[in-house]
Amino acid sequence: MDSEYRIILNVGGVRHETYKHTLKKIPATRLSRLTTNLANYDPVLNEYFFDRHPGVFSQILNYYRTGKLHYPLDVCGPLFEEELKYWGLDSNECEPCCWMTLSGTRDTQEVLKTLDELDIEVDNDDGPELYQRFGWEDDFHNDSLSSWQKLKPKIWRLFDEPSSSRGAKVIAIISVFFLITAILVFCLKTHPGLRISEISSVFNSSREVRAASHYRYRPTTVSVDKTNSKAHPGFMVNFPFNTSFQKKLRCLFSRDPIEKSLLMFMVETLCNMWFTIEILVRFICCPSRIEYLKAPVNLIDIVATVTFYIDVLINTFGASADLEFFSIIRIMRLFKLTHHNSGLKILMHTFRASAKELMLLVFFLVLGVVVFASLVYYAERVEPNPDNEFQSIPIGLWWAHLQLPHSVFMYSSKTCFVMGIPTVVFLTFPYLKGVLYHSADNWPTSLF
Numbered sequence: 001m002d003s004e005y006r007i008i009l010n011v012g013g014v015r016h017e018t019y020k021h022t023l024k025k026i027p028a029t030r031l032s033r034l035t036t037n038l039a040n041y042d043p044v045l046n047e048y049f050f051d052r053h054p055g056v057f058s059q060i061l062n063y064y065r066t067g068k069l070h071y072p073l074d075v076c077g078p079l080f081e082e083e084l085k086y087w088g089l090d091s092n093e094c095e096p097c098c099w100m101t102l103s104g105t106r107d108t109q110e111v112l113k114t115l116d117e118l119d120i121e122v123d124n125d126d127g128p129e130l131y132q133r134f135g136w137e138d139d140f141h142n143d144s145l146s147s148w149q150k151l152k153p154k155i156w157r158l159f160d161e162p163s164s165s166r167g168a169k170v171i172a173i174i175s176v177f178f179l180i181t182a183i184l185v186f187c188l189k190t191h192p193g194l195r196i197s198e199i200s201s202v203f204n205s206s207r208e209v210r211a212a213s214h215y216r217y218r219p220t221t222v223s224v225d226k227t228n229s230k231a232h233p234g235f236m237v238n239f240p241f242n243t244s245f246q247k248k249l250r251c252l253f254s255r256d257p258i259e260k261s262l263l264m265f266m267v268e269t270l271c272n273m274w275f276t277i278e279i280l281v282r283f284i285c286c287p288s289r290i291e292y293l294k295a296p297v298n299l300i301d302i303v304a305t306v307t308f309y310i311d312v313l314i315n316t317f318g319a320s321a322d323l324e325f326f327s328i329i330r331i332m333r334l335f336k337l338t339h340h341n342s343g344l345k346i347l348m349h350t351f352r353a354s355a356k357e358l359m360l361l362v363f364f365l366v367l368g369v370v371v372f373a374s375l376v377y378y379a380e381r382v383e384p385n386p387d388n389e390f391q392s393i394p395i396g397l398w399w400a401h402l403q404l405p406h407s408v409f410m411y412s413s414k415t416c417f418v419m420g421i422p423t424v425v426f427l428t429f430p431y432l433k434g435v436l437y438h439s440a441d442n443w444p445t446s447l448f
Helices: 054-066 077-086 096-117 128-132 137-141 147-160 166-188 235-242 245-251 257-285 289-294 296-316 325-339 342-353 355-380 393-403 411-440
Strands: 006-011 014-019 047-050
Touching: 006 054, 014 054, 054 077, 077 096, 128 137, 128 147, 147 166, 147 257, 166 257, 166 325, 257 289, 257 296, 289 296, 296 325, 325 342, 342 355, 355 393
Parallel strands: 006 047
Antiparallel strands: 006 014
């Protein structure tokens, strides 16, 4: 009889009935190996009971019937993949119409995993996970933590995790304030109205007096009449620390560039003192000093602070070394903002995660450069032209790579521009927009 070939499956309280040969269509799966000797077989009701998701099982049973596996839209992706794994099925067997849904689910899981690694959402609980980062989990469970072991993780969170507590937020605000102030001073001190002349020592009288965009002074005594000159070799030492507060305050409204430069030096010194304290505290209290030194942002902060002190020492002892070029490292402190803003963290991760796609973008740009360089080279050779500057394709490569992303008022350059802008914008923006949307939406707000 037909009933002899039928089988009843009770999944989550929902009874499904099918034929035994239907379950044999996909071998090496849980349903293809059903026997009456299994513990989940009920001889009274003549059915197999499985305490699993009944909605997902409908799609799975339909897969046995039709040979086509479709991704249900009414269940979470990880739940569907977990059910497939339980029944012994491969999620990669989904139909092509469901590949986008499956791919989106996996991308979301990878993004969530990465966001967890970025510590965007910080728990306020000082539990075993915090002490596990320092290797003190056993001491925590045994209640044998020393005073320093209890204090060190808290100090670390205070300076490294801005959203962990109110105190950490205050520290973060102070750090950002000094960071922005230092960058502003770094930029403003190059203004012509704030630049002062460098006066050489009497022992270096042969050196020419030149305009300097940085603070300069010599330890030797030089008599300068401020009515004729605005340079004073000893201002960095004498003024900031041995002058009354009223005189320092008047520097802010003074028209004398020397006094304004003095004020900026004081502000920059104060900022670097905070950076020094921050570096020392984070280095002493970090879970791993090696990992701390491996972080590019930390290295930039250390080098920028060290160059400031070296510059001050060199000028104090009258050395002739010039470290103004290395001062550009101080502007790179802006990358420290990624430590305080989750959106910037996600953006930096987006560029790292999009390395393959960005390489594809570079390929298209190189392709355009080579094509237009070759075209302009052979186009200029059609007719003899003694003023032809494109004597070789490498020269054309240099011209094309400059003109491709920029618009200039030349016919051939407009062609490059018309091709270059869509390449850069339309290939980059939609992808980054999609990555940022799926990774940053609905996450906790950052410090700003």
